[in-house]
Amino acid sequence: MSYDLWYWPDIPGRGEFVRLALEAGQIPYRDRGREGDGDFSRVAADLDLPRDTPSFAPPYLIADGMVIGQTANILLFLGEKHGLAPADTAGRLWVNQLQLTIADVVTEAHNVHHPIGPSLYYEDQQAEAARAAKVFREERLPAFLAYFERVLARHGSWLAGPGWSYADLSLFQLVEGLRFAFPKRMASVARDTPRVLTLHEAVAKLPALRPYLSSDRRLPFGEGIFRHYPELDAH
Amino acid sequence: MSYDLWYWPDIPGRGEFVRLALEAGQIPYRDRGREGDGDFSRVAADLDLPRDTPSFAPPYLIADGMVIGQTANILLFLGEKHGLAPADTAGRLWVNQLQLTIADVVTEAHNVHHPIGPSLYYEDQQAEAARAAKVFREERLPAFLAYFERVLARHGSWLAGPGWSYADLSLFQLVEGLRFAFPKRMASVARDTPRVLTLHEAVAKLPALRPYLSSDRRLPFGEGIFRHYPELDAH
Numbered sequence: 115m116s117y118d119l120w121y122w123p124d125i126p127g128r129g130e131f132v133r134l135a136l137e138a139g140q141i142p143y144r145d146r147g148r149e150g151d152g153d154f155s156r157v158a159a160d161l162d163l164p165r166d167t168p169s170f171a172p173p174y175l176i177a178d179g180m181v182i183g184q185t186a187n188i189l190l191f192l193g194e195k196h197g198l199a200p201a202d203t204a205g206r207l208w209v210n211q212l213q214l215t216i217a218d219v220v221t222e223a224h225n226v227h228h229p230i231g232p233s234l235y236y237e238d239q240q241a242e243a244a245r246a247a248k249v250f251r252e253e254r255l256p257a258f259l260a261y262f263e264r265v266l267a268r269h270g271s272w273l274a275g276p277g278w279s280y281a282d283l284s285l286f287q288l289v290e291g292l293r294f295a296f297p298k299r300m301a302s303v304a305r306d307t308p309r310v311l312t313l314h315e316a317v318a319k320l321p322a323l324r325p326y327l328s329s330d331r332r333l334p335f336g337e338g339i340f341r342h343y344p345e346l347d348a349h
Numbered sequence: 350m351s352y353d354l355w356y357w358p359d360i361p362g363r364g365e366f367v368r369l370a371l372e373a374g375q376i377p378y379r380d381r382g383r384e385g386d387g388d389f390s391r392v393a394a395d396l397d398l399p400r401d402t403p404s405f406a407p408p409y410l411i412a413d414g415m416v417i418g419q420t421a422n423i424l425l426f427l428g429e430k431h432g433l434a435p436a437d438t439a440g441r442l443w444v445n446q447l448q449l450t451i452a453d454v455v456t457e458a459h460n461v462h463h464p465i466g467p468s469l470y471y472e473d474q475q476a477e478a479a480r481a482a483k484v485f486r487e488e489r490l491p492a493f494l495a496y497f498e499r500v501l502a503r504h505g506s507w508l509a510g511p512g513w514s515y516a517d518l519s520l521f522q523l524v525e526g527l528r529f530a531f532p533k534r535m536a537s538v539a540r541d542t543p544r545v546l547t548l549h550e551a552v553a554k555l556p557a558l559r560p561y562l563s564s565d566r567r568l569p570f571g572e573g574i575f576r577h578y579p580e581l582d583a584h
Binding site for chain 2: 164166167168169170179180182183184186187190191203204207208210211214215218221225229230231232233234239242245246249250253254257258261264265268269
């Protein structure tokens with residue numbers, strides 16, 4: 115039975131972390147938010163439906179009679195049900211921990227261009243964004259990447275277990291997003307995180323993922339979480 | 350066997366969400382970060398130990414031979430192991446979803462006084478904080494509380510199931526923190542969220558939690574996530 119993914123159309127955003135797991139796991143799904151020609155109100159209307167387990171925001175996945183919200187929670191479900199993470203308790207919790215740490219970076223990357231609030235335009239918080247970007251570029255981004263490098267130095271090619279898990283797919287997407295948003299800074303920092311980059315390349319080559327990555331289902335970055343404002347980037 | 354909780358001393362912070370679950374679940378634990386007279390470097394040194402599952406930041410829990418990081422992940426473990434959440438898949442995922450949404454509010458509440466970055470003092474980002482606080486007070490805080498009110502209107506006294514879960518404890522702590530940080534705004538918003546306030550009172554009266562809440566183990570708010578700067582609050 116096919117799952118229903120609901121997420122805003124036209125941006126990869128947090129929905130993309132779910133898409134990557136569905137695609138790499140070869141799990142059938144409908145991308146419901148993209149069936150309406152970029153109409154955001156369709157997603158907003160579905161989000162507002164009376165449900166036992168409403169979400170504060172997309173993405174959410176309708177699966178096995180459940181409506182599952184929060185990106186890391188959807189991935190926890192997919193990992194358990196479809197073997198996209200180790201099955202034992204320790205491995206399952208470790209992958210969830212990694213995913214939550216990746217989610218923290220995603221939130222901070224969004225905060226760079228929207229430090230005052232999500233409801234204001236970037237142009238209305240540009241000065242604050244410039245200050246936030248400097249802290250993110252110089253302190254937070256290198257610290258987070260160094261953390262994942264440290265994990266890979268201990269674990270080998272993948273973050274958990276002998277094969278890939280959904281956290282590896284998410285780290286790939288995080289690197290993609292950071293490279294899009296901060297190409298100069300990532301070129302500098304990458305020298306110190308070779309294992310992270312090797313993992314990024316390995317995920318890009320996964321046979322189950324390659325067709326998706328080269329398809330038009332794979333959305334380009336733009337006005338979502340990861341945005342490229344040249345004035346926010348520097349070596 | 351007793352668990353070891355590691356978190357920064359002297360602030361309730363994210364560690365408090367774990368403490369509330371441990372206390373309400375009557376689970377023996379050592380609060381390791383508080384055994385050194387407020388010495389942050391002890392926690393930093395433990396955080397840096399070579400481990401298979403290192404954390405980017407505290408809190409983490411050492412339990413059953415595992416080192417479990419990320420607040421929501423620790424609570425997921427405690428919920429499963431000690432019955433602090435429904436045991437079925439749907440209920441377990443729902444409580445995790447709620448916890449992750451509470452975590453989002455916590456992050457945004459911290460961002461109010463540190464919109465530019467966590468490494469700068471509040472005094473160095475005070476103008477930006479004033480702008481961020483306005484958006485949080487007027488848009489985000491009411492939206493998040495309305496979400497939990499909506500959930501309780503559907504579910505009854507508790508967020509999930511017939512009894513309390515760790516998400517209820519966390520919502521209690523969130524209300525405590527928001528009331529400390531934004532007393533004026535919370536007094537206004539609370540009129541529209543009676544169910545959230547009733548839940549808050551019910552958690553405060555839980556027999557398993559009352560001794561802890563009135564003990565000196567319960568840390569007061571101060572310089573952590575929830576801070577009271579009068580200039581950031583308004584009705």
